[in-house]
Amino acid sequence: MLQLTGIALGGALGSILRFLLSTRVYQWFGRDFPYGTLSVNVLGCLLMGFLFVFMTDRILSPEWRATVLVGFLGGFTTFSSFSMETMVLIEQSAYVKAFLNMFLSVTLCLIATWLGMLLARQL
Numbered sequence: 001m002l003q004l005t006g007i008a009l010g011g012a013l014g015s016i017l018r019f020l021l022s023t024r025v026y027q028w029f030g031r032d033f034p035y036g037t038l039s040v041n042v043l044g045c046l047l048m049g050f051l052f053v054f055m056t057d058r059i060l061s062p063e064w065r066a067t068v069l070v071g072f073l074g075g076f077t078t079f080s081s082f083s084m085e086t087m088v089l090i091e092q093s094a095y096v097k098a099f100l101n102m103f104l105s106v107t108l109c110l111i112a113t114w115l116g117m118l119l120a121r122q123l
Contacts, residue, residue, distance in 0.1 A: 002063050003062065003063045003066045003067075006063050006064070006066055006067030006071060007066050007067060007070050007071035007074075008071065009067065009071065010066075010067040010068060010070070010071020010072035010073075010074075010075065011070075011071040011072065011074055011075035012075065013071075013072055013075065014071065014072040014073060014074065014075025014076035014077075015075040015076070017076055018040050018075065018076045018077070018078055021036070021039065021040055021043070022036030022037060022039065022040050022078070023036065024036075025039045025040075033097055033100075033101070034081075034082070034085040034086075034089075034101055037078050037081045037082050037085055037105075038082075038101065038104060038105055038108070040076065040077065040078050041077055041078060041079065041082060041105055041108075041109050042105075042108045042109055042112045043076075043112070044073055044076045044077035044078075044109075045077070045108075045109035045110070045112040045113040045116070046112035046113065046115060046116040047073060047076075047116060048069065048073050048077075048113055048116060049112065049113035049114060049115065049116025049117040049118075049119075049120070050116030050117065050119050050120045051068055051069060051073070051116070051120070052069060052116075052117070052120075053116070053117045053120035053121055054120040054123065055068065055069070057120070057121075082101070082105050085101065086098050086101050086102055089101060
């Protein structure tokens with residue numbers, strides 16, 4: 001039960017932070033491209049790579065790992081939003097933007113996860 005409570009609280013915090021960060025990014029760059037979702041996904045992947053290694057190497061409790069990795073980062077990252085925004089671009093015949101969003105999201109998120117893992121292993 002403690003693990004489920006941690007996941008729920010982490011998810012709520014991650015969702016709130018996702019909303020605040022993506023809203024700020026959209027204010028800066030506009031809404032003609034899914035900049036907010038892309039930013040949140042890249043940052044979330046960086047954190048996932050870093051925290052997965054960091055928390056596993058330090059043998060933190062399963063409850064803490066679930067709270068942070070499943071709850072917080074699960075609520076923070078937005079691949080369902082990525083999918084919907086990409087489909088909207090395709091339906092609008094904005095194929096270049098749709099492809100760019102897919103390419104950047106997958107490529108940058110994988111690179112960010114890898115960098116997070118490297119950073120954690122340096123500690």
